[in-house]
Amino acid sequence: MARPARACTAGRTRVTKHLGADEGTGGQTAGVHEPAAPPHRSQHPAPSPVSGDRSEEARAQSGADPGAEPQTNRLRYLDAATRQIARGMNLDETLDELCRAAVPAFADTAFVHLYAPLPIGDEIATAPGVLRLHTTARTPPRDPATHGPGPPSPTADTVQAAETARPAASGLLAKLLRDGRPVFGDTQGTDSSVAELLGTANVPRAVPPGRRLIIAPLHGRRHAMGSVVLIRGPGRADFTDDDLLVASQLATHTALGIDKAVLYAREASVADALQRTMLPPSLPEPTGVRLASRYLPSSRTAQVGGDWYDVIPLPGNRVALVIGDVMGHSMTSAAIMGQLRTIVQTLAGLDLPPDEVLHHLDEQAERLGTEHTATCLYAMYDPVLHRLLMSNAGHPPPVLLHPDGSGEVLHVPPGAPIGVGSGAFESTEMHAPAGATLLLYTDGLVESRDSDVLTGVEGLRARLHAAASQPAPPTLEELCDRALGTLGEGDRDDDIALLAARFEGILPETVAYWYMAPRPQTAGRARRLTRRTLSQWGLDSMVESTELMVSEVVSNAVRFASRPITLRLLCTHVLRCEVVDDSPLVPRMRHAQLSDEDGRGLFLVDQLAQRWGATRLSTGKVVWFEQPLPGDQAPPEESVAGRLDL
Amino acid sequence: MGSPADRVGYGNMRPDRTGQAEAFDAIGDLYDEAFPHKEGQVASAEWLIRSLPAESRVLDLGCGTGLPTAHQLAEAGLEVVGVDLSDGMVALAQQHVPAGVFHQADIADLRPGGPRDLGRFDAVAAFFALLMLPRAEIPLALQTVHHLLLPGGLFALSMVEADVDDFSIPFIGKTIRVSGYLRDELREVVEAAGFEIIEESAYTYAPASVDVPPEVQIFLRCRRHT
Numbered sequence: 001m002a003r004p005a006r007a008c009t010a011g012r013t014r015v016t017k018h019l020g021a022d023e024g025t026g027g028q029t030a031g032v033h034e035p036a037a038p039p040h041r042s043q044h045p046a047p048s049p050v051s052g053d054r055s056e057e058a059r060a061q062s063g064a065d066p067g068a069e070p071q072t073n074r075l076r077y078l079d080a081a082t083r084q085i086a087r088g089m090n091l092d093e094t095l096d097e098l099c100r101a102a103v104p105a106f107a108d109t110a111f112v113h114l115y116a117p118l119p120i121g122d123e124i125a126t127a128p129g130v131l132r133l134h135t136t137a138r139t140p141p142r143d144p145a146t147h148g149p150g151p152p153s154p155t156a157d158t159v160q161a162a163e164t165a166r167p168a169a170s171g172l173l174a175k176l177l178r179d180g181r182p183v184f185g186d187t188q189g190t191d192s193s194v195a196e197l198l199g200t201a202n203v204p205r206a207v208p209p210g211r212r213l214i215i216a217p218l219h220g221r222r223h224a225m226g227s228v229v230l231i232r233g234p235g236r237a238d239f240t241d242d243d244l245l246v247a248s249q250l251a252t253h254t255a256l257g258i259d260k261a262v263l264y265a266r267e268a269s270v271a272d273a274l275q276r277t278m279l280p281p282s283l284p285e286p287t288g289v290r291l292a293s294r295y296l297p298s299s300r301t302a303q304v305g306g307d308w309y310d311v312i313p314l315p316g317n318r319v320a321l322v323i324g325d326v327m328g329h330s331m332t333s334a335a336i337m338g339q340l341r342t343i344v345q346t347l348a349g350l351d352l353p354p355d356e357v358l359h360h361l362d363e364q365a366e367r368l369g370t371e372h373t374a375t376c377l378y379a380m381y382d383p384v385l386h387r388l389l390m391s392n393a394g395h396p397p398p399v400l401l402h403p404d405g406s407g408e409v410l411h412v413p414p415g416a417p418i419g420v421g422s423g424a425f426e427s428t429e430m431h432a433p434a435g436a437t438l439l440l441y442t443d444g445l446v447e448s449r450d451s452d453v454l455t456g457v458e459g460l461r462a463r464l465h466a467a468a469s470q471p472a473p474p475t476l477e478e479l480c481d482r483a484l485g486t487l488g489e490g491d492r493d494d495d496i497a498l499l500a501a502r503f504e505g506i507l508p509e510t511v512a513y514w515y516m517a518p519r520p521q522t523a524g525r526a527r528r529l530t531r532r533t534l535s536q537w538g539l540d541s542m543v544e545s546t547e548l549m550v551s552e553v554v555s556n557a558v559r560f561a562s563r564p565i566t567l568r569l570l571c572t573h574v575l576r577c578e579v580v581d582d583s584p585l586v587p588r589m590r591h592a593q594l595s596d597e598d599g600r601g602l603f604l605v606d607q608l609a610q611r612w613g614a615t616r617l618s619t620g621k622v623v624w625f626e627q628p629l630p631g632d633q634a635p636p637e638e639s640v641a642g643r644l645d646l
Numbered sequence: 647m648g649s650p651a652d653r654v655g656y657g658n659m660r661p662d663r664t665g666q667a668e669a670f671d672a673i674g675d676l677y678d679e680a681f682p683h684k685e686g687q688v689a690s691a692e693w694l695i696r697s698l699p700a701e702s703r704v705l706d707l708g709c710g711t712g713l714p715t716a717h718q719l720a721e722a723g724l725e726v727v728g729v730d731l732s733d734g735m736v737a738l739a740q741q742h743v744p745a746g747v748f749h750q751a752d753i754a755d756l757r758p759g760g761p762r763d764l765g766r767f768d769a770v771a772a773f774f775a776l777l778m779l780p781r782a783e784i785p786l787a788l789q790t791v792h793h794l795l796l797p798g799g800l801f802a803l804s805m806v807e808a809d810v811d812d813f814s815i816p817f818i819g820k821t822i823r824v825s826g827y828l829r830d831e832l833r834e835v836v837e838a839a840g841f842e843i844i845e846e847s848a849y850t851y852a853p854a855s856v857d858v859p860p861e862v863q864i865f866l867r868c869r870r871h872t
Contacts, residue, residue: 316859380856387856429856508852513860515826516809525809525828564810566859 070242077105078246082253090265091118094257098228099137102250106243107230108139111161112218113197119223120262131165131197131226139233159231162199173197177217177224182247184239185213197229211238216251220259228254271331272297275305275495278338283311286319287572288383288506292476294484294498298329298444305495306333306374307442308341312348315578315615315622317383317506317570320348320357323395323440323499324376327417336372340365340418344378350618354378354391355425358415362393365419373419377412377440381432383506388432391425393418396443396453399461401479403435405468407461434505437476439464439483444494459485476502510537512569516554518561518581526554526567530577537571541630545608550577552601553623557581561620574610574626582620656786661754663731666778669820670710671734678711680818680855686847687773690802690865691715693845694769695722697800702768705729705794707753708775712739712746715771720745727764729756731778753779757786758793769800774863776803781811781825788839797872801841805832807848807862816857829864841868 081101088094095112102110112135167173173193176183185194193215214230228251232239239247275297283291293309306326313319322344326333343364347357357378365372375395381388390398390410394417400408410430416422432438439460446456460483467474467482474482480500487496512533516522527547534543550567557565560583568578587602605612605625612625670677691714694704700723706716709728716739720726726746730736736750753775755762770791776784791801808826815824827835833843845867852860 382856384860385852385854385856387854389856431854508850508860511850511852511860512862513850514808514828514862515813515815517811517813519809522809528830529828564808564813 074242074246078249081105081250085250085253085257088257088261091258091261094254094261095135097257098250098254099135102228102230103137104139106246106250107214108233108236109159109229109231110135110137111197111229111231112136112226113161113165113229114218114226114258115224118225118258118262119220120266131162131167133161133163134226136161160199161229162197165196167196174224176215177219177227180217180219180224182214182216182244182251184211184244185215186211190215194229197227211240212236214239214244214247216247218251218255218258220255225255225258267331271334274331275334275337278334278341279308279497280310284313284319286311286313286383287317288504289319289381290476290502290504292480292500294480294496296444296484296487296492296496298492298495305329305442305444305497306337307444307495307497308337309440309497309499310341310344311499311501312345314348314351314380315580315617315624316568317511317572317576319381319383319501321379321381321438321440321499321501322348322376323442323497324374324418325395325442325497326372326374328372329494332372336368336374339368340374340376344376348378349615351622352618353427354380354389355427356618358391358393358418358425359423362418362421362423362425366421368419370419373417375417375443379438379440381438381501381503383504384508384511386432386434386503386505387429388438389427389429391415391427393425394420396441396446396457398441399439399457399464400432401437401439401464401468403433405465405473407465407468409457409461432503434503437464437479437500437502439479440499440501441483442495442497444492444496445483445487445498448493476500506570506572510571514567515564516567517564518558520558522558522565523551523555526579527551529567530569533569534575539571539575539629542575542627546575546577546627549605549608549625550579552604553577553579553625556587556601557583557623560585571629574628576624576626578622578624580617580620580622584616584620586614586616586621587623588614656754656757656783659782659786661752661783662780663752665820666822667732669817669822670730670732672820673818674734674738675711676818677735678713680853680858681851682854684714686849686851686863686865687804688714688718690773690804690867691718691771693867694771694800694802695719695724698724698768701725703727703765704769704771705764705767706746707770707772707791708778709739709746709748710735712742712748715773716743716746716748719771727767729753729764753787753790754783756794757790760790764794766796767794767799768796769802770795771802773802773804774806777805777824777826778822779825780823781827784825785835785839788836788841792840792870795870797870799870801866801868801870803836803866803868805864805866807832807864818855818857832864832866836866836868840871842871843868 084101085094085097088097098112099110111133113131114134115129116132117129165173172189173196176193183190194213197215212232216228216230217224218226218228230247279295283293291311295307298305306328308324310322311319312322324337324340326337326340340361343361344357347360352360358376361376365374376393377390377395377398379388379390379398390412392412393415397412398410400410402408412428413426415425443453446460447453448456463482463485464479467479480498483498484496514529516525527550530547530550531543534540534546554565554567557579561581563582565579565581570576609625610628614621614623703725704719706719706726706728709716709730712728716726716728720743726743728739728746728748729751730739731750731752733750736748739746739748749764751762754760756764772791776787779787795801806826807828809828811825812823813825814821829848836843843866847865849863850860851863
């Protein structure tokens with residue numbers, strides 16, 4: 001794998017990052033800092049030196065007691081260095097801070113190797129993986145003007161580290177890293193480990209003689225994660241025994257920091273996965289409306305948003321369009337979102353009007369805990385009537401892009417958010433012409449640190465208007481991209497959910513709808529209506545099976561209904577029949593006994609129909625079934641357009 | 647009501663109109679918003695205009711807002727009388743069609759020997775009006791229409807195809823009670839009242855309100871048997 005290296009200069013240390021060596025963080029943290037904009041921490045100078053020539057300079061300047069001062073200095077250094085290391089929020093930052101703390105104050109060169117993949121959390125460690133060079137830090141050549149007459153370190157850049165090492169599971173290096181205690185490079189039995197980490201060829205000539213190299217294992221709470229190799233150049237004193245303790249401290253804090261960063265990254269990826277699992281894996285493709293959606297997580301790690309969208313097909317080819325946003329950014333938000341989405345789906349299935357859906361959602365949300373609030377907008381599109389019915393619980397207003405390309409911010413009374421318990425929601429009805437596009441979105445699209453919601457909504461409207469005013473009107477997917485604008489690529493403070501619906505409508509000529517009082521002769525009448533309508537639609541070949549199923553379903557409905565039932569026939573890319581009655585008893589398919597007079601009807605439907613279902617509604621139930629049109633016949637626009645002359 | 651001179655058999659039947667007029671008083675102009683594009687109705691009135699000599703006298707039964715039918719008939723130079731149960735609708739109709747004469751009245755009051763005598767007409771239009779009556783009254787209303795027409799007079803009728811009697815449905819934010827027949831049965835009822843059906847057509851109509859589901863509308867063009 002080719003590994004582009006990066007170098008950034010912070011303070012007096014040149015740190016080289018080996019990108020791609022941090023697989024364990026889920027890739028979330030591998031962002032490349034712009035060299036032109038160094039991180040804020042570069043303003044902090046590296047902690048003061050401890051031993052070796054540089055500390056001697058400092059001591060000489062302060063004129064302090066050479067006996068007590070080194071220990072105090074060492075403690076000061078450790079105090080500053082460990083705090084610096086602890087500042088890192090992710091893997092890269094933690095290792096950068098280590099290098100800045102160690103080089104040049106403590107050593108001239110630092111090599112950090114990490115196991116790939118990086119062991120995570122409490123998982124049982126598998127066989128040791130490959131050690132990959134992750135970060136290199138070196139003291140830059142010293143500037144004689146500022147650092148006195150000392151000779152430059154000729155070897156500073158000459159020591160090289162192995163890009164990869166494959167320590168044998170039972171080998172000395174693997175054991176050394178498992179033990180977690182730093183050792184000098186010249187300790188007996190350490191040669192082979194040094195050779196492995198630096199690459200054999202380099203060892204003899206690159207490392208100066210004496211105690212100039214420390215291998216400090218990076219050992220987290222449970223796992224060996226890698227090592228840091230610290231090397232002093234020729235112009236500097238050897239490491240002392242105390243320095244070994246300093247190295248141990250640096251490595252321990254770094255390892256704990258890595259543990260923390262990896263767990264944090266994993267939490268972020270779990271939260272992100274949770275959030276995505278809670279969203280629809282794909283959108284349904286209901287007749288009469290085209291749909292597109294987007295979900296963009298916040299660009300900040302572990303900032304899960306709780307935004308959601310949903311599309312729920314309803315009886316009569318109507319469709320519910322939902323968008324919502326659970327307040328807060330946490331795993332809890334995502335979990336609450338998942339529950340609210342399920343509640344909305346259940347309520348939508350009952351075919352309640354939008355304000356009722358929000359009212360019951362509000363009631364149910366209270367059971368999830370009073371501390372959770374959410375905004376939600378519920379819209380119901382009827383492609384036959386070309387009408388839109390909407391209710392809002394504190395959500396930003398939807399934007400309607402008219403067929404002529406003009407954008408309109410829809411005035412839906414905002415209502416109180418879900419979970420506040422105010423319970424007062426109203427439905428707004430409006431015309432939804434074919435060719436218009438409704439855009440539902442969450443506040444992340446229109447709100448940012450730099451602008452308020454109103455400005456953002458107006459900006460969105462203007463973007464959509466601009467997109468729709470071009471000679472070639474944009475596809476729905478393009479429109480989504482245009483709606484996102486620069487937010488699609490750039491930094492986002494918040495997550496964004498987007499649901500776009502382009503209304504196509506259904507010709508009323510492809511629909512037939514009757515109320516029928518439940519009487520013994522109703523099934524026969526329903527058969528007659530079915531026969532007549534199918535014949536008008538040119539679907540004579542389907543008459544027999546459809547009549548049979550309609551008869552069965554209507555007979556069943558009539559037995560339990562106390563008010564008139566409805567029979568609806570819809571001819572789109574399929575022939576759909578729906579029978580609604582006011583009895584809440586939902587029929588279930590069961591094996592009829594010889595003695596049973598009923599219970600066979602649904603078996604028949606199950607055999608003959610392509611799909612069928614029975615759903616409880618707030619006012620009863622609907623039983624529906626669908627059949628494919630013969631030979632993929634197009635909807636009967638030609639045959640029934642305009643008047644049905646009899 | 648129930649007078650001995652009652653030749654149309656209301657007998658002791660006391661029509662219950664509770665809430666019906668009030669609903670339409672409240673609905674007002676919203677009715678035309680919920681039911682735009684009345685092509686079927688316009689075509690039927692067109693048939694009347696085509697078939698009648700100028701200045702013929704036409705009754706618009708259940709005239710509603712006066713749009714589009716009373717207006718259309720008056721524009722064509724016919725003498726228009728409109729009747730509706732709802733005061734509010736009568737006021738709107740008068741406003742929309744200044745040339746017409748409009749009365750608040752119940753169709754039962756127009757029966758032979760009933761309290762209101764508006765004279766005889768060359769034609770009667772009853773678009774989605776009789777469906778507001780309970781089924782038992784519809785044959786009586788048809789007999790009243792028969793009585794109001796001169797021999798050979800024309801009758802344009804529209805109904806929603808349904809098999810219900812005095813059934814409460816939500817309607818533009820209110821509740822109304824409606825009745826209906828399936829096509830074959832409607833023909834029987836109309837023919838039994840003494841009409842010849844000249845032409846029949848049906849449309850699926852999608853109202854512009856989620857409160858009213860799409861409906862199958864039947865239009866009958868009839869002539870009074872002599």
